[in-house]
Amino acid sequence: xxxLTQPPSVSVSPGQTASITCSGDKLGDKYAFWYQQKPGxxxxxxxxxxxxxxxxxxERFSGSNSGNTATLTISGTQAMDxxxxxxxxxxxxxxVFGIGTKVTVL
Amino acid sequence: QLQxxxxxxxxxxxxxxxxxxxxxxxxxxxxTSDYWGWIRQPPGKGLDWIGSLYYSGSxxxxxxxxxxxxxxxxxxxNQFSLKLTSVTAADTAVYYCARSPGDNWFDRWGQGTLVTxxx
Numbered sequence: 001x002x003x004l005t006q007p008p009s010v011s012v013s014p015g016q017t018a019s020i021t022c023s024g025d026k027l028g029d030k031y032a033f034w035y036q037q038k039p040g041x042x043x044x045x046x047x048x049x050x051x052x053x054x055x056x057x058x059e060r061f062s063g064s065n066s067g068n069t070a071t072l073t074i075s076g077t078q079a080m081d082x083x084x085x086x087x088x089x090x091x092x093x094x095x096v097f098g099i100g101t102k103v104t105v106l
Numbered sequence: 107q108l109q110x111x112x113x114x115x116x117x118x119x120x121x122x123x124x125x126x127x128x129x130x131x132x133x134x135x136x137x138t139s140d141y142w143g144w145i146r147q148p149p150g151k152g153l154d155w156i157g158s159l160y161y162s163g164s165x166x167x168x169x170x171x172x173x174x175x176x177x178x179x180x181x182x183x184n185q186f187s188l189k190l191t192s193v194t195a196a197d198t199a200v201y202y203c204a205r206s207p208g209d210n211w212f213d214r215w216g217q218g219t220l221v222t223x224x225x
Contacts, residue, residue, distance in 0.1 A: 001169070033211040035153075042202060042215040043153065054213065086153055090210035093166050095143070095155035 002091035004098035011104045018074040020101045022087030025068060032070035033088040034063060036081075037100075043086065047072060079105050108133040110203050110216035118223050124190040128203030128216060135184045136161040141206040144177060144188045146199040147218070154199075158206060159186060193223045 005023045012018035022032060034047035045054055047063035050070065060075045070089075074081055082105045087098040114126035128142070135142060143158035157167035159177045167175050176189040190197060200220050204212040 031210070035212075042218055043212070044215070045211065045213050048211050048213070088153075088211060094168060095145075095158075095210065095212075097153040097155065100152045 002089070002094070002096045004087055004089060004096055006085075006087060006098040006101045008099070009102045009104065011106050012074070012077045013106055014079060015076055018077050018081070018103055020072040020074075020085050020087075020103065022070040022072070022098050023068050024070075024089060024096075027068050027070055027089060028066045030089045030091065032063065032065045034061075034070075034072045035086045035088065036083045037086065038083045046085075074103070077103075077105055081105060108205065108214050110205065110214060112201060112203050112216045112219040114219060114221070116220055116222060118193055118221065119225055120194050120223060121192055122223075124188070124193050124197065124201075124221055124223075126188045126201055126203075126219065126221070128186050128188075130184045130186075130205075133205075135179060135186060136181050139208045141208065142179070142186050143204050143206055143212060145202045145204060145212070145215075146197075147202070148196075148199045156188065156190075156201075195223050197221070198223045 035043035050065040
């Protein structure tokens with residue numbers, strides 16, 4: 001079965017850039033999606049089809065996907081961005097999620 | 107604004123059947139461009155897709171759960187449902203329903219409902 005690998009945690013200082021990677025076999029040939037989940041809340045879609053932001057998602061969130069790795073970038077990270085971030089792909093008629101990355105804003 | 111809300115028992119005993127319903131408001135479950143899915147999240151863990159369906163009734167499931175899962179739709183009530191048989195403590199999780207706008211991602215999620223399996 002297809003697997004997506006994410007680092008368990010990423011730390012970033014306020015105002016700096018956070019990069020969260022998501023790796024999978026030939027992931028660049030598929031679309032990658034990203035969700036943000038804060039404690040006690042439902043996941044929120046923040047990036048779809050590799051690079052697109054849904055309405056209402058701040059511009060500081062951006063995505064890329066090439067080769068075996070998709071990357072979520074948070075530019076000018078704010079304290080409110082502290083959350084878990086999950087990548088997701090579609091493979092063989094199944095939704096596949098990464099294990100999630102906890103972003104801590106120090 | 108499309109909204110989804112999960113409902114169902116919050117406590118089950120091992121070997122029982124989990125039954126949850128997702129009520130969709132602000133939109134039609136019969137939309138030809140949308141699919142509808144169930145995802146769960148064990149306490150302190152990540153997201154695990156359970157299965158999805160189209161309003162016509164066609165379904166597809168996570169292979170790891172397929173033998174125990176049935177997802178069905180009631181278009182007259184604008185609802186879809188999840189049944190998971192023979193539950194164990196490992197099925198304890200927050201269960202979410204969500205919409206897929208046709209292209210294999212989830213853009214709207216319900217608030218989630220915690221289901222605990224305990225004797």
